[in-house]
Amino acid sequence: MRRAEEIENGVNALRSDVSNRDEIRGTVRLATMEGIATLYLSERLVELSSRYPDLDLELVTSPQTVRVARREADLFLSFFKPHGTSLDSQLIGRFKTGLFASQAYLERNGVPSQAADLSEHRFVGYIEELIQLESVLWLEELVPTPKIAFRSNSMMSQMFAASAGAGIVALPEFALSLNLGLVPVLDELSGEREIWMSAHQDLAYLPRVRAVKQFVKELVRRDEQRLLRNSPWSS
Incomplete structure (x- = not known):
């Protein structure tokens, strides 16, 4: 069955490549x-649409690994290198993670001046049994035994809860573009994640797939200094 799928993907890739050799079009x-x-991506992908007006891009969000080998997607952008025998994966950049809190929370509970002070603070984090990707465990990487006051399987919900004063939250640098009033806590405590772009080997060189892959690579490289800088920035 696996070999049959590979042959089918190859035939589809060849058929599409022949019909779109000189034009970037399709989905x-x-x-x-x-x-x-x-x-990060949504507002920046407008530039891609302007560059290739006949390209139809579908942006899919998933809390787990997407199997590009089974055509669940043409491209997979992840914080880790996916495993697979037929994947074409490239490391395209990195971003920092850090601790953040609202001014209201810090005024009520004090500003920690050293890592030892964090034992007296409350945190916002993920629901442990619902975590499907270990790469999002940025809080536990920075604070081994945090006292969690609010949990959610959504990073967006965590951000809004922390903005309302629920506690200190660990976030990737790109999350601060939403400008919810969160400020850095203990700048010296930071982590780092890789950004990987993966495609099935049979699809990686299709003109339309290659165009999207190259655009995202250029985007990340252009913004990498801001992604790695441990301070708020606006898009």
């Missing part, structure tokens, strides 16, 4: 996690 489905899709 490309790009899958990634909710946070980077909503807070």
Whole structure:
């Protein structure tokens, strides 16, 4: 069955390549996690539409690994290198993670001056049993035993809860583009994640897939200094 799927993908790729050899047109489905899709990619993909008006891009969010080998998506943007024998995966950039809180929370509970002070603070984090990707465990990486006051499987919900004063939250740098009034806590405590772009080997060189892949690579490289800078920035 796996070999049959590979042959089918190859035939589809060849058929599409022949018909679109000189034009970037058709549908490309790009899958990634909710946070980077909503807070980083969505508004920047307008530039892609302007560059290729005949390209139909589908942006899919998923809390788990997307299997591009089974055509769940043409491209998968992830914070880790996916496993698979027929994948073409490239490391295209990195971003920082850090701790943030609202001014209201810090005024009520004090500003921690060292890591030891965090034992007296409340945090916002993920629901442990619903975590499907270990790459989003940025809070536990920075604070081994946090006292969680609010949990959600949605990074967006965590951001809004922290903005309302629920506690300290760990976020990737690109999340601060929403400008919810969150400020850095203990700048020296930071993590880093990789950004990987993956496609099925039979689809990686289709003109339309290659165009989207190249655009996202250029985008991340252009913004990498801001993605790695541990301070708020606006898009």
